[in-house]
Amino acid sequence: GAGVSQSPSNKVTEKGKDVELRCDPISGHTALYWYRQSLGQGLEFLIYFQGNSAPDKSGLPSDRFSAERTGGSVSTLTIQRTQQEDSAVYLCASSLTGDSGNTIYFGEGSWLTVV
């Protein structure tokens, strides 16, 4: 079927507002990842979901960031009280399992601009 789908593709928000970014992984993929791509910062790991296991939240930069994955499929990344430094491309990815031998497939990203 289709690849990893993310929405919105672009979001401009005012500083202090909350935003939600959505990710639809490839059907059947149990592992889901969120990364942040900033200019000069490369790809920064945020959070990882694998099946029913507790998510690895070790990359979330602050408690303003949270993510959930409902029903083992769709995931939502929420940023509360956005700051200008949150401006970046937020990439979602999925793989068949969490095994590092599986290829990780990326979405096209959600470009967030905080003004």
Next chain:
Amino acid sequence: AQRVTQPEKLLSVFKGAPVELKCNYSYSGSPELFWYVQYSRQRLQLLLRHISRESIKGFTADLNKGETSFHLKKPFAQEEDSAMYYCALSANTDKLIFGTGTRLQVFP
């Protein structure tokens, strides 16, 4: 801590010239290393992984544990190779640690 270093932000070469994109990692165990590529207006995608020992689009990468490096090489660059290249490490965990990326520009 696991870390991936790509020292070059930008690498510019002429078509037909050899290319080497550098990647160094820090990890005390046995890592799995990958190269991902992002062409203009396309999504990030896997280029190659060290365990496959394959050549993709003429690119190869050899894991050198002594030097903790996984440099990406191509003997003759093509214009269509222009893209952003990311080296990534998986260290017995389920997530990839990426470097900051190198932009390759191949001039005609």
